[in-house]
Amino acid sequence: MRRFTILLVFIALVAVTACARRVTPPSTTAAQPAPTSVTSDAPPPPPERVEDVVPLEAPAIVADGALTARSLDDLNRDSPFKPIFFPLDSAEMDEAGRRVAAANGDIMKRNTTWVVTVEGHCDERGTAEYNLALGERRAVSVRAYLVSLGIPAARIRSVSYGKEFPFDSGHNEEAWTRNRRAHFVVTSK
Amino acid sequence: MTRADSTSHATPERRSRRLPRWPLGSLLIGVVIAVHPGARAQQAQPAPQQPSEIELRISGDPGAPPRYAVPEFVALTPDAAEAAKTLGQVLWDDLNFEREFYLIPRDTYATVPVARTREQIAFDAWRELGADAVVYGTVQRVGNELRVEVRLFNVRSRQSAFGKEYTGPAANPRLIAHTSADEIHQQQRALRGVARTRLTFSSDRNGERVAGVFNRDVREIYVTDYDGANQRRITANRQLNITPVWAPDARAIAYTSYRRGYPDLFVALIYQGVQEEPTRGVGQNWLPMYSPDGTRIVFTSNRDGNPELYVMNRDGSGVRRLTNNPAIDTTPTWSPTGTQVAFTSDRAGTPQIYVVGSDGLNLRRLTTTESYADRPTWSPAPFNEIAFAARTGGGYDVKIYDLASGQTRQITFGEGSNESPAYAPNGRHLAFTSTRTGRPQIFTVGRDGRGVKQITRDGSNYTPSWSN
Numbered sequence: 307m308r309r310f311t312i313l314l315v316f317i318a319l320v321a322v323t324a325c326a327r328r329v330t331p332p333s334t335t336a337a338q339p340a341p342t343s344v345t346s347d348a349p350p351p352p353p354e355r356v357e358d359v360v361p362l363e364a365p366a367i368v369a370d371g372a373l374t375a376r377s378l379d380d381l382n383r384d385s386p387f388k389p390i391f392f393p394l395d396s397a398e399m400d401e402a403g404r405r406v407a408a409a410n411g412d413i414m415k416r417n418t419t420w421v422v423t424v425e426g427h428c429d430e431r432g433t434a435e436y437n438l439a440l441g442e443r444r445a446v447s448v449r450a451y452l453v454s455l456g457i458p459a460a461r462i463r464s465v466s467y468g469k470e471f472p473f474d475s476g477h478n479e480e481a482w483t484r485n486r487r488a489h490f491v492v493t494s495k
Numbered sequence: 496m497t498r499a500d501s502t503s504h505a506t507p508e509r510r511s512r513r514l515p516r517w518p519l520g521s522l523l524i525g526v527v528i529a530v531h532p533g534a535r536a537q538q539a540q541p542a543p544q545q546p547s548e549i550e551l552r553i554s555g556d557p558g559a560p561p562r563y564a565v566p567e568f569v570a571l572t573p574d575a576a577e578a579a580k581t582l583g584q585v586l587w588d589d590l591n592f593e594r595e596f597y598l599i600p601r602d603t604y605a606t607v608p609v610a611r612t613r614e615q616i617a618f619d620a621w622r623e624l625g626a627d628a629v630v631y632g633t634v635q636r637v638g639n640e641l642r643v644e645v646r647l648f649n650v651r652s653r654q655s656a657f658g659k660e661y662t663g664p665a666a667n668p669r670l671i672a673h674t675s676a677d678e679i680h681q682q683q684r685a686l687r688g689v690a691r692t693r694l695t696f697s698s699d700r701n702g703e704r705v706a707g708v709f710n711r712d713v714r715e716i717y718v719t720d721y722d723g724a725n726q727r728r729i730t731a732n733r734q735l736n737i738t739p740v741w742a743p744d745a746r747a748i749a750y751t752s753y754r755r756g757y758p759d760l761f762v763a764l765i766y767q768g769v770q771e772e773p774t775r776g777v778g779q780n781w782l783p784m785y786s787p788d789g790t791r792i793v794f795t796s797n798r799d800g801n802p803e804l805y806v807m808n809r810d811g812s813g814v815r816r817l818t819n820n821p822a823i824d825t826t827p828t829w830s831p832t833g834t835q836v837a838f839t840s841d842r843a844g845t846p847q848i849y850v851v852g853s854d855g856l857n858l859r860r861l862t863t864t865e866s867y868a869d870r871p872t873w874s875p876a877p878f879n880e881i882a883f884a885a886r887t888g889g890g891y892d893v894k895i896y897d898l899a900s901g902q903t904r905q906i907t908f909g910e911g912s913n914e915s916p917a918y919a920p921n922g923r924h925l926a927f928t929s930t931r932t933g934r935p936q937i938f939t940v941g942r943d944g945r946g947v948k949q950i951t952r953d954g955s956n957y958t959p960s961w962s963n
Contacts, residue, residue, distance in 0.1 A: 379707065395845070395867075423756070433869040433884050433891060433914050434928070434958060435738070435826040436839055436846045438751075438758065438781050439795065439802040443823065446801070465757045465779065470735055471711045493756075 378492055386413050387422070387490030390448055391483060394431065397443035399451065407448055410490055411455045414462075421494040424448050426466040427473070429482035434468060441466030448488040463493065551656045552683055553628040553649045555597070561683075563596040564626040566604050568643070569611055571635035578641055578668040579634050585669050586630065586645070588722060589676030589690040593923065594946065595683075599626055613646070621650050628656070634668070641665050645675045647683075657682055669724055687921045692721045693962045694917075694926055695729075695739040695748050696937050700954025703733055711735075714957075716750050716763065721919075721939070721961070723950040729765055736761075738958050742785050742809075745962040749783040749792060760794060762809070773811030782826055785809070786833045793817065793827040793836055793853075804838055806853065817855050828873050828881075829853075837861070837871040837881050848883055848896070861896055864903070868894075870915050875922040878942065882906075882916040882925055893927050895942065906944035915958045918942075926950070926959035 387410045390403045399407060414420055426445030428437040445464035453459045473489075474481035555561035565587040568579040584601070591598040607620040613631060621629045629650055634643045640662050647657035657679055663671045673690035680688035696719070699712040716739045719726040730736050732754045739750035742762075752761045758781040762771040774780040778798025785792055793806045802825050804817040818824040822842035829836055830850075837850045848861040848871045862868045867886035874880045879898045884891040885905075890912025894905045907913040911931030918925055919939075924946075926939045937950040937959045950959075 382707075430912075431889070433846075433867075435782060435915070436823070436841075436867075436869040439823040439825040442779070442797055442802055446797075463757075465753075467735070467753075470714070470737065 378495065381492050381495070385490060385492070387492075389487040389489050390444075392444055392486045392488070394429070394482070394486065395440070397426075397440060397447050399447060404451065407451050407488075408455060411452045411457055414452070414457050417495065419495055420492055421461050421463070423463040423465055423491045423493050424452075425489040425491060426464065427471065427485055427487050427489060428469045429485040430469050430472065430477070431482060432469060434470075437468035438466050441468045444486075444488050550649075550652070550654070553647070553656050555627045560595060560597045561627040562599055562625050563590055564599045564604065564607075564621055564624065564629045565590060566601070566607070566609070566630070568632035568634050569609075571633050575634045575636045575641065578636070578643075578665070579632075581668045582632055582634055582643060582672045583630075585672035585722075586632070586676055589673055589688065590679065592690070592722075592946075593680055593684075593686060593688060594941065595680065595686060596628075599624060616648060616653075618648070618650055618653050626650050636665055637662075639665050641668055641671060643668075643671050643675075645679075647679060669720065673720075689721055689919045689921055689924065689961075692920060693741075693745070694719050694721060694937060694939075694950060694959045695741060695750075695962070696951065696956050696959045697737045697739060697750075698728075698951070698954050698956045700956070701728070702954070705734060712955075716748060717956075718748070718765070719937075719950060722948075726951070726953070729763055738782050740784055740960040741962040743787060743789040743963050748960075749785065751781040751783070760792070771810075773807060773809065775811075777814075780805075784828050786829050787831055788833055791833070793829065795825040795827070804836065804851075806836075815855075817851065817853070819855075826870050828871050830873050831876050837873055839869045839871065848881065862903075865894075872916050872918055872925075874918050874942070875920055878922040880942075882918065882942075884914040884916065884927075890930070893925065893940075906940060906942070908944075917960050919961045920963045924961075926961050928957050928959065 388406045390399060390406045392403065393400070414422065424445045426441030426443065428441050432440060445466055449462045449464045452462055472481070472485045474484040553561050565583055567583040570576045570579040587598055587601060590596055603624065607624060608617045610616040610631060616629065616631055627650055629648050630645065631648060632643065632645045634641055643661045645659055645661070646655050648654065649656050659675065659678060661671045661674060670691065676690040677688035680686040696717055697714045698717050699714050701713060701715060703713040705711040705713055713733045714735050714737055715728050716730040716736050717726055717728050729748065732752065735753040737751050739748045741748055746766055747762055747764050749760060749762045751758050757779045759772065760774045760780045760783050762773060764771070773792065774796070778796045780794050780796045783792045783794040790809060791806055792809055793804060795802050796805050799816070801821060802823045803819065804824050804827050805814055806817055807814040817836060820840065820842050822840055824838055824840045826839040827836050834853055835850055836853055837848060839846050840849050843860070846867050846869050847865065848868045849858060850861055851858045861881065865885045868883050871881045871883045874882065881896045881898065882893055883896065885894045887909060890909070891914045892905055892907045892909060893913050893916045894903050896903045911929045913927055913929045915928045916925045917927070922942065924939050924941055926937055928935050929938050932949065934955040935957055936952065937956045938947055939950060940947045
């Protein structure tokens with residue numbers, strides 16, 4: 307199963323480099339929480355290094371055929387979408403956030419049947435109650451930006467989870483930074 | 496005294512977790528304390544005469560609270576021995592909780608001879624121990640019921656100041672003790688006790704994960720006795736269920752659930768196992784709060800594009816918008832009369848507490864010196880104050896705004912982060928969420944900041960609401 311997936315990714319990567327390199331959004335790696343693409347130029351890894359290769363699925367965002375073949379769960383587990391991070395107590399996207407949002411919008415434009423839910427998340431430094439509204443603000447602000455880029459509003463739902471589902475359970479600046487985000491989930495394709 | 500209080504309920508009853516989905520109806524609806532008709536005659540209630548009524552109230556030394564002794568109850572039948580222990584301990588804890596009396600620690604009673612009958616009560620020994628009042632209680636098991644007699648004696652006069660007989664299910668001696676404690680507080684101090692009240696909260700203690708690809712903990716709604724006993728789950732949908740609040744009749748709990756993939760309001764009629772969805776199909780809705788008369792619910796909704804407050808009848812009819820501002824308006828709470836709503840808004844740049852009439856008029860801002868304030872909760876009468884969570888350093892502390900003076904006082908002081916305050920129905924206590932012991936847990940505290948007591952210990956627990 308995993309071997310098959312890797313094969314698909316490999317095929318996808320070949321396709322990407324052959325004909326569609328410039329479609330890759332320029333800044334997607336900037337917002338990636340855990341940079342894992344350093345091995346992209348490495349020689350074929352030995353079998354026990356297979357785990358390291360798996361994250362390379364992320365750049366395969368243009369391999370629509372491969373993505374479409376995957377289940378929703380698989381798709382969201384190794385999502386082609388990048389999260390958009392926010393400053394403390396704020397629902398305003400900065401320049402980096404808008405670049406990521408635009409790249410996510412490009413993915414939606416290429417996969418015209420996909421419907422996504424934009425989840426708004428907050429860090430634990432806000433209160434549980436207010437964060438429900440702040441997360442709503444974050445999700446709505448990303449949704450509005452995507453709509454302004456031409457994505458039909460009907461294809462984007464928004465939902466806030468406040469601080470209820472942190473991505474990083476730590477209690478430090480690094481964790482808080484990762485938890486203040488708009489997170490894309492494909493709900494239909 | 497307070498130290499003993501804080502450790503006296505260290506053991507939540509875990510067995511309740513295995514109960515089926517809707518256990519409360521069958522278990523609790525029958526828990527009605529029947530006071531024997533004949534028992535009324537036995538009570539020490541003389542004809543309504545001023546001097547005699549005054550005598551019923553047991554006082555302590557001038558300027559000091561009366562000193563109470565509550566020894567173990569006398570088991571009149573061998574199979575009531577366990578209940579006798581429970582009754583004495585729970586009554587001691589309940590009477591201690593309001594801090595109207597000084598409860599003499601039970602481990603000092605060893606010097607006092609045990610009384611097997613009323614006539615054997617060792618008044619002299621109790622007096623030497625410093626007691627102004629002593630409880631003499633008996634319990635016998637009759638079938639599936641407990642028959643309990645509680646008498647409160649004035650140690651000096653050796654007269655009975657309070658006497659009642661209770662009959663209740665053998666499975667729940669705690670409720671009999673709670674009932675007696677509330678009645679003693681009422682009779683001796685004209686005080687509404689909270690021993691029979693309960694808390695509801697949200698918890699991940701089941702350890703289940705939301706279905707799908709993410710490591711997300713399920714949160715379900717739970718209820719517990721006010722002292723942490725009898726913790727039970729009332730939802731089982733394996734989703735995110737948060738911010739539960741009691742209906743004033745304590746028979747329903749409204750809460751926010753993501754069971755349809757987005758936040759919406761649900762009402763659990765806990766004794767019927769019935770679920771209502773008053774806002775279904777209209778926007779996303781969260782943070783419900785019942786009006787004091789139980790007829791209306793105020794809540795936050797994004798139905799018009801951004802978080803605003805709305806009021807509806809409890810069945811979902813008659814929705815009215817209460818706020819209209821491009822900023823966030825959320826976290827509403829009612830005034831005790833139901834004529835005003837306090838809430839959180841960031842219209843001035845940061846979350847602050849505001850008050851508006853329930854007709855949407857007369858908006859005013861309350862907090863002006865906080866950097867961040869949320870979860871206002873309006874005290875019941877006779878207190879006229881609003882508790883809230885205020886950002887203090889890295890976390891939050893519970894503060895209380897006095898509406899008459901405009902002054903704010905603080906009741907927690909940086910021990911962990913302290914959020915989501917909720918008043919007890921008599922206004923003398925608050926429940927809140929605190930991380931002072933690690934993971935978020937429910938605690939209670941007096942409105943003066945004294946007597947902090949931990950209620951939950953299992954999993955992480957959030958956003959308490961206190962029943963009537």
